[in-house]
Amino acid sequence: NAGVTQTPKFRVLKTGQSMTLLCAQDMNHEYMYWYRQDPGMGLRLIHYSVGEGTTAKGEVPDGYNVSRLKKQNFLLGLESAAPSQTSVYFCASSYPLGTGIRHEQYFGPGTRLTVT
Amino acid sequence: GQQLNQSPQSMFIQEGEDVSMNCTSSSIFNTWLWYKQDPGEGPVLLIALYKAGELTSNGRLTAQFGITRKDSFLNISASIPSDVGIYFCAGGSNFGNEKLTFGTGTRLTIIP
Numbered sequence: 218n219a220g221v222t223q224t225p226k227f228r229v230l231k232t233g234q235s236m237t238l239l240c241a242q243d244m245n246h247e248y249m250y251w252y253r254q255d256p257g258m259g260l261r262l263i264h265y266s267v268g269e270g271t272t273a274k275g276e277v278p279d280g281y282n283v284s285r286l287k288k289q290n291f292l293l294g295l296e297s298a299a300p301s302q303t304s305v306y307f308c309a310s311s312y313p314l315g316t317g318i319r320h321e322q323y324f325g326p327g328t329r330l331t332v333t
Numbered sequence: 334g335q336q337l338n339q340s341p342q343s344m345f346i347q348e349g350e351d352v353s354m355n356c357t358s359s360s361i362f363n364t365w366l367w368y369k370q371d372p373g374e375g376p377v378l379l380i381a382l383y384k385a386g387e388l389t390s391n392g393r394l395t396a397q398f399g400i401t402r403k404d405s406f407l408n409i410s411a412s413i414p415s416d417v418g419i420y421f422c423a424g425g426s427n428f429g430n431e432k433l434t435f436g437t438g439t440r441l442t443i444i445p
Contacts, residue, residue, distance in 0.1 A: 221375075248431050259336060260376075260421070260435045267431050275432075307375050312431075320364040320425030322433060324375035 219243055221325035223308050229331045230298040238293040238328050240308030247312040249291035250275075250322065251283060253304040260307065266291055298332045305329050339422055339436030347444050352409040354439045356422030364425035365398050365405035366433065371418045379420075380407070409441075417443050 224239045240249065250265040252275075262275030266285040280302060282294045291310075295302060309322040339356045346352060356365070364383055368376035380391050382398035382405065389396055393410045405422055422436040 250432075259437050262432065265431065309375075319430050320366065320423075320433060321378060321381050322366075322423075323378060324368075326375050327373075 221308055221310055221323055223306075223325040223328050225328060226326065227329045229333065230295075231333055232299060234298050235294070235296050236298065236330075237295075238306055238308075238330075240291045240293070240310075240325060241289055242291075242308075242310040242323075243289065244310060244323065245288075245313055246310035246323075247288075247314050248310060248319070248322075249285065250309040250311075251281070251291065251293045252307045252309065253277065254307060254327075255304050263293065263306075298330075300332045303330060303332045337422055337424060337434055337436035339439055341439060342437070343440040343442065345442045345444055346412055348412060348414060350412050352412055352416070352441060353406065354408075354420060355404060355406045356424075356436045357404045358424055358434070359403070360424075360426070360434075361402040362424030362434075363402070363427045363430075365396070366423040366425065367394075367396050367405070367407050368421040368423065369418050370421065370438075376421055412441075412443060414443055417441055 221242045251263040252260045261277050264283040266272050269288040272283045284292045306328045308325040311322040312319045337356050337358050367379045370376045380396040387398040395408045397406045419438045419440050421438050423433040
């Protein structure tokens with residue numbers, strides 16, 4: 218049981234390049250989330266999904282897109298990277314179907330992205 | 334977006350000391366969670382609280398769900414070097430219940 222995994226662990230992009238971050242979970246969770254963490258800013262929600270085929274905007278969605286084609290995977294895309302998107306990105310999942318435990322989020326190890 | 338008020342922002346303690354931190358909100362929450370983040374890692378869930386007044390322990394850690402539903406407390410007894418890290422609280426509401434509101438974090442440092 219690997220929990221939540223993220224690919225890649227590190228990436229350096231040039232301004233204007235695109236990339237996709239992959240998150241996978243093997244806990245059969247319904248909900249998945251993408252956060253960014255910047256020094257002194259805590260965790261900020263980018264986008265989230267409450268089920269396969271659904272996505273919704275979080276607190277800071279601009280410049281990002283997401284897709285949840287399979288229940289176990291949640292992709293975060295940057296179409297045209299900007300230096301302001303330099304950050305650490307965390308994926309999380311929660312809510313095993315059939316339980317009432319919606320709020321316990323489990324996090325991946327993070328992706329460290331630098332945009333130059 | 335809303336963030337929970339977490340205090341203190343940082344703590345410098347000696348090994349063996351007890352630690353207390355708290356989290357307050359202007360809104361009521363139905364769930365309180367406490368996470369720990371080690372340097373270079375993702376947050377790890379420590380304790381989850383579901384009822385007002387609930388007191389739950391996990392080893393040397395004890396957390397309480399405040400009676401007003403607007404606060405929560407985390408205590409660490411007899412701190413050890415591996416307790417170093419950032420501790421985050423998070424609140425969950427039954428309205429918009431798929432999201433959490435996170436605290437700003439308490440950074441714990443142990444002085445040799």
